[in-house]
Amino acid sequence: MIACSETLSLGKDQGFIPQPGYLYFLLQGQMTLAFGDEQNLVGIVIAHMPLGLLEHYCPSVALYYQCLGECQLAKITASDFERIFFHSSPGYMQELTTILAYMGIFALDAHYERGSQTSFQTIKSMLSRYLYRSEIDGGQHESLSAFIIKRTNLSRSYVYQVLAALREGGYITVKKGKLISIDRHIPEKF
Template sequence: MDLKAVEKPLASIENILSHFPVNQPCLIETGQTLPIAARNGTQPRKIVFLLSGAMICALGEGEKKQNLAIATGPSILGLGQLAPSGAIAQYEAIAPSMVYSVTVDKFIKVIEENQLWPDVMNIMLTIVNALAVRTAACGLHSAYDIIRSYLIYMESETTCSLKSRYTVVKYIQTFSRLSRSIILKILAELKAGDFIEMERGRLVSIKRNLPDRF
């Protein structure tokens, strides 16, 4: 399985959102971050509904910070907190985003009252599958394998408009530990071999099948 094969469970997301009337949505500007819960535990844990826009999910800080995924509206963020020791993720807006939040307790109450756990599980399993595929991509044996995987994903992805939003180098570095020099070297050779077309650092298209080996 690859990333393009992991489909967003839109029906389950919309079904859950229909049970939570939006009262006061909040606009998160590009570059602003959205912590799901306070680190000191003094504020209620919250589930966040991303109504529109796009946010990147990360765990950790500094050199240990790891970007995990890009979420686009509509999405439900923070479901990991349903576990007893759920991790506190940080979300950064990469486009203006409208969000609305409820406490974890209220979320669970509405889910139980309306028997929506199958939808919650469908969303969580999709997230797990996407993270597993992305982790597998980062664990490939060579830098070329990783770059090839992400180029194919960028070419096929349409929801986040990745090709216009990111340069290839920035996107690959967002989700991998590869150095800029290695990425640029491999991209240059793929361009020289007429495998890809790029403009101002952005992927225009994959012109022919990328070789399995580099």
């Protein structure tokens, strides 16, 4: 795919809206994703997420991306993307399906956590989201507490208190600040 793409560089805090007929892949840096404008933040763009894919197949969707730092994207035409993923091999189609499934999971998680959840329920949903992220990005360097604090408006002390209680209760396994596993069903209330 890289062979038929061109590289696009974006600066820190630069907004980005995909051009019609093109898809983009984040090669370097970190970006946020929002519905419509930066005020409706959904979360951080996951590794290998094809930017512009949802907009290409559902033009009524208006997504807005913003760079958190310097970013590099691979820009590919939608027709080249379809040729590679739809017509090359079943393995590529399976990979695309996996990417789309993760995109859907993250969208549902983001929607759910912004609903009428308690702070504890928000942390609980972030645990699963953290595990999804670590499956996708094995080189994830962010600690569990930093991951939760960065994406919620919860206080640092409350997050630490809940994580410590879950760890002591045998609900989760954490090593060196990273969530290794959810070991048993976590109750609805803290």
